[in-house]
Amino acid sequence: MRDRDHHGSRHDQHRPKRPRRGDDARPRFERGERQDNLSKDTSFKDRPFKDRPFKGKPRGDKPAGDKPFRPGRPEGERAPRPAARGGQADARKFAPRGERFPPGARPHKKPWRSGPRLRDGRVVLYGWHTVKAALENPARAIHRLLASENAAKRLAQEVDLKVTPEVARNDVLDALAGPDAVHQGVVAEADALDSPAIEDLDPKGLVLVLDQITDPHNVGAILRTAAAFAVEAVVTTERHSPEATGVLAKAASGALEYVPVITVVNLARGLEALKDKGVLLVGLDSSGASDLAAAPLAAPLALALGAEGKGLRHLTRATCDVVARLDLPGRIKSLNVSNATALALHIASTRLRGA
Numbered sequence: 001m002r003d004r005d006h007h008g009s010r011h012d013q014h015r016p017k018r019p020r021r022g023d024d025a026r027p028r029f030e031r032g033e034r035q036d037n038l039s040k041d042t043s044f045k046d047r048p049f050k051d052r053p054f055k056g057k058p059r060g061d062k063p064a065g066d067k068p069f070r071p072g073r074p075e076g077e078r079a080p081r082p083a084a085r086g087g088q089a090d091a092r093k094f095a096p097r098g099e100r101f102p103p104g105a106r107p108h109k110k111p112w113r114s115g116p117r118l119r120d121g122r123v124v125l126y127g128w129h130t131v132k133a134a135l136e137n138p139a140r141a142i143h144r145l146l147a148s149e150n151a152a153k154r155l156a157q158e159v160d161l162k163v164t165p166e167v168a169r170n171d172v173l174d175a176l177a178g179p180d181a182v183h184q185g186v187v188a189e190a191d192a193l194d195s196p197a198i199e200d201l202d203p204k205g206l207v208l209v210l211d212q213i214t215d216p217h218n219v220g221a222i223l224r225t226a227a228a229f230a231v232e233a234v235v236t237t238e239r240h241s242p243e244a245t246g247v248l249a250k251a252a253s254g255a256l257e258y259v260p261v262i263t264v265v266n267l268a269r270g271l272e273a274l275k276d277k278g279v280l281l282v283g284l285d286s287s288g289a290s291d292l293a294a295a296p297l298a299a300p301l302a303l304a305l306g307a308e309g310k311g312l313r314h315l316t317r318a319t320c321d322v323v324a325r326l327d328l329p330g331r332i333k334s335l336n337v338s339n340a341t342a343l344a345l346h347i348a349s350t351r352l353r354g355a
Contacts, residue, residue: 122189122190123244124176124177124187125190125245125246125249126176126250127184127249127250128184129253130252130253131187132155133254133256133258134190134256134257135155135162135163135188136159137257139193142163144188145161145189146166146168146176146187147165147167147168147186147187148173148185150185151186152165168187170185173186195261196233198270199273201232201274203274203279204232204300205230205231205232205299206231206232206300206302206352207231207233207274207300207302208222209234209274209281209305210304211313212240212313213236213337214242215308216247217248218336220247220248220252220256221251221252221338221341222337222338222341223248223255223256223259224253226255226345227254227255227259229346230349231259233260233261234259234262235262235263235264235267236263236264237263237264237265241263244261267315268319271316272319274302275319279300279302280297280298280299280302280322282295282297282301282320282321282322282348283303283304283322283323283324284303284304284305284306284323284326284340284344285306285312285325286326288325289323290322290325291326292325292326292344293347295322296322297348299352303341303345304316326340326343326347
């Protein structure tokens with residue numbers, strides 16, 4: 001047992017021992033032998049790894065555990081952090097751990113980074129038609145108006161100004177409206193419009209119902225189309241709907257001041273409230289049973305539209321009196337929700353006028 005522990009297993013005793021590499025051991029290659037081996041008629045990939053040419057610098061004897069010497073840094077001290085080179089991103093990048101900005105170097109937070117509203121609850125409106133309509137709306141409170149020199153002269157000629165405009169450079173307007181906003185030289189800070197209650201609505205004609213349409217460009221385009229077809233109100237949900245400011249107001253091109261936007265917590269209850277007022281609810285869906293042009297329509301009428309992709313939700317479809325579709329003659333049978341709204345309003349308004 002002692003011999004087996006010392007020399008290994010029985011099978012190991014019969015294995016030939018590998019020669020030790022020492023001064024008296026024969027080297028693997030004699031001088032000039034490596035070059036002769038490489039001159040054989042074999043490709044580089046077919047050669048054994050030991051016969052491939054050595055590329056690189058030979059490694060010197062390096063004691064284990066030694067660390068490389070780094071000049072200019074005392075032992076045990078961390079490398080210093082580079083100083084902020086200016087700007088909000090660099091100040092945050094090189095700030096000490098646990099601090100967002102270095103002490104005394106906190107820059108002013110830009111308005112568009114804090115969301116669609118400013119810190120005091122105001123909204124930012126930009127664009128010529130958007131700001132002009134807001135200035136002409138007596139229900140909209142304007143607190144600050146910034147414009148370029150040419151835009152300020154044009155506003156003074158066309159609008160009865162409630163606020164004296166501040167002449168500002170384009171970089172100031174870009175910082176307030178946003179880096180990608182097309183402000184056309186006019187930016188305003190105003191209070192948000194109050195949302196009327198659905199119980200106070202007394203519809204006589206058309207009403208639009210938006211079931212969780214979240215794209216502000218689409219909602220803005222729908223509001224613009226609704227203003228063109230004299231829609232009395234647009235009903236939407238508090239959640240899963242964009243803020244009535246910024247991009248939405250620019251896409252609406254002033255329609256936000258003309259069409260009341262009613263927000264409800266529960267859309268199904270809001271539809272029931274419209275039913276109690278005698279409103280006919282028609283849901284638009286690609287899987288509708290009948291064509292909207294052939295469906296029975298009567299005023300007051302509410303058209304319900306869902307988001308692209310998922311369409312109307314199940315409870316919304318169940319609450320509607322009729323679920324109709326838009327029959328299209330072309331190869332494509334579906335439209336963008338804003339384009340579908342325009343077509344549906346054209347069909348509905350034509351039918352109601354002819355009735």
